[in-house]
Amino acid sequence: MAVRHCVWGVLGLFLCSRVVAHSEVRLKTSEVALVLEARSDGPCVKELLVPGQAPWMNRAVEQLPDHAEVTGHTVPLKWKLVPKEAIQGDHRVAFVYESDYPYLRLTWEWDARAPFGPLEHQIRIENLGHSDIWLPFLDSYQFDFAVTHNAALRHFYVEKGAGTPSPVGTHDVSLGPGYSWEGTSSTYAHPGEGEEREIIPWFVVQRVNASRDGWYVGIEFSGRTRLAIRREGESIKGVAGLNSSPGPFRTRIPSGDAFETPQIFLGGFRGGPDGAGNILRRWVRKVLTNPLTWKNPDYPLLVNNSWGSGI
Numbered sequence: 001m002a003v004r005h006c007v008w009g010v011l012g013l014f015l016c017s018r019v020v021a022h023s024e025v026r027l028k029t030s031e032v033a034l035v036l037e038a039r040s041d042g043p044c045v046k047e048l049l050v051p052g053q054a055p056w057m058n059r060a061v062e063q064l065p066d067h068a069e070v071t072g073h074t075v076p077l078k079w080k081l082v083p084k085e086a087i088q089g090d091h092r093v094a095f096v097y098e099s100d101y102p103y104l105r106l107t108w109e110w111d112a113r114a115p116f117g118p119l120e121h122q123i124r125i126e127n128l129g130h131s132d133i134w135l136p137f138l139d140s141y142q143f144d145f146a147v148t149h150n151a152a153l154r155h156f157y158v159e160k161g162a163g164t165p166s167p168v169g170t171h172d173v174s175l176g177p178g179y180s181w182e183g184t185s186s187t188y189a190h191p192g193e194g195e196e197r198e199i200i201p202w203f204v205v206q207r208v209n210a211s212r213d214g215w216y217v218g219i220e221f222s223g224r225t226r227l228a229i230r231r232e233g234e235s236i237k238g239v240a241g242l243n244s245s246p247g248p249f250r251t252r253i254p255s256g257d258a259f260e261t262p263q264i265f266l267g268g269f270r271g272g273p274d275g276a277g278n279i280l281r282r283w284v285r286k287v288l289t290n291p292l293t294w295k296n297p298d299y300p301l302l303v304n305n306s307w308g309s310g311i
Contacts, residue, residue, distance in 0.1 A: 023095070025088045030116045031279055032215070032268035038095040040081055043108040045143070050268035053213040059235065060144035062108065065125070069134035069250070070102050079106065103129035117283030118216070118267025124260045127253040137249040140241030140261040141217065145205075147236055152208035155181065155229065156273045159197045160189035166197055172273065175205065180230040184243050187222060201225050204269075204276050205236065212272040216280075220288070221262035240264050 023038040024046065035047040042064050048056040064079050077099045085096035087109075094109040105126045110119050121141055127133055147153065153175040159166060183199035191197050202218030217240050219225045226245075229238035241261055242249075253259050267283075269276040285294070293299055 023083060023086060023088075025093055027091075027093045027110050027112055027119060029112050029114065029119065029267075032118065032266070034110065034119055034266070036093050036095070036110060038081055038083070038086065042079070042097075043095045045266075048145075048215055048266070048268060050213050050215070050270065053207075053211060053268075053270070056215060057146045058143055059146055060142045060237070062123075062142060063139075064097065064106060065135050065138055067136065068099075068102055068104070070129075070131055075101065077102075077104070101129075102127070102131065102133050104133070113287045114283055117279055117287070118218075118265040120220070120263055120265050122260055122263045124258055125253065126258040127255055130255050132252060132254045135251045135253065135259065137242070137244045137247075138251070138261060139239040140219065140264045141266070142239050143217075143237065145236045146234055147231070149177070149234060153214075153231075153236075154204075154206045154208060155179070156204035156206065157181075157183060157202070157227075158200045160185070160200055162189040163191070175229075175231055175236070177231055177233075182226060182228040184224070184226045185219070186224045186243070199227070201227060201240075203227055203229070204273050205229070206272055211270045212275070213268070213270045214276075215266065215268050216276050217264060217266050218280075219262050219264050223262070225262060 025036050027034050027036060031050070033049040034045055035049070037044040037046045039061060042062045044061045045058050048058065065077055067074055067076050069075075079097040079099055082096045082098050087094040091112045092109065094107050097106045097108070098104065105128055107124045107126075109124065110121050112119050123138065123140065125135065154172060155175040156172045158171070159169045183201070183203065184196075185198050185201040189198045201221070202216065204214060204216045206212055206214035217227070219227070219240055224243040225241065226243040227238070227240050229236060241264070251259050267276070267279065269279055271278075
């Protein structure tokens with residue numbers, strides 16, 4: 001059953017540098033543009049661009065599954081780029097990779113469902129063979145943005161409500177060298193004693209400058225998910241997708257069926273978290289909500305919530 005719900009200058013020498021590029025294309029909205037690259041060893045988000053600001057250069061080539069289990073045996077996966085299957089339009093980009101044995105097709109896709117706001121991403125793996133297969137854990141999105149040692153950055157995220165609030169519900173903290181964080185989300189939001197509170201599955205990375213520009217990533221899935229980020233030397237690394245704990249984690253794909261990673265969204269902004277929130281509020285209404293709901297004259301309903309202050 002399908003699950004629905006890659007600094008600049010010298011550092012640029014290392015960006016997605018393992019093999020020669022096969023295809024490069026740009027997908028954009030009014031607030032963000034992504035330079036996407038199809039490589040023989042995997043696809044890559046090469047650059048994230050916010051208009052008028054310095055680019056965010058990404059070094060992470062997507063790590064595709066390296067093995068599968070077929071009829072009780074573990075076999076290596078050798079993915080091959082299939083250029084003729086690529087889709088490169090104004091609103092959608094998809095790169096396709098295939099494995100001969102087991103016979104699998106992987107589609108790495110980005111979509112712009114509105115002319116503004118973030119871009120959405122998902123990975124789909126189809127089992128085209130005659131036997132069921134098992135795949136190892138796969139993140140929805142992996143990143144490794146290059147930064148200078150002295151770059152001043154901030155990390156913004158928000159805890160869920162329910163239960164007894166923590167002293168701080170809205171976190172706006174320094175993302176300095178050595179910083180490491182992981183946030184999880186699930187259907188429920190009642191942490192056990194000593195456990196961290198769950199988060200709304202979304203966070204912001206912001207430069208400390210006059211424009212307060214940056215990027216954000218979120219997950220469009222209500223099940224068990226995680227977001228992680230850490231700063232090591234001249235990079236900010238992290239992932240977004242399913243929560244693999246407790247493991248071990250495997251995914252079964254029956255013959256003729258497919259697995260889809262939870263869809264994520266990735267966007268850019270100026271004006272700090274407020275700027276990001278103003279973009280997302282409009283985008284969520286346009287893209288994620290039911291248009292029939294907005295025809296109800298009593299909607300949106302008024303809700304009084306003091307959680308943002310941790311009261």
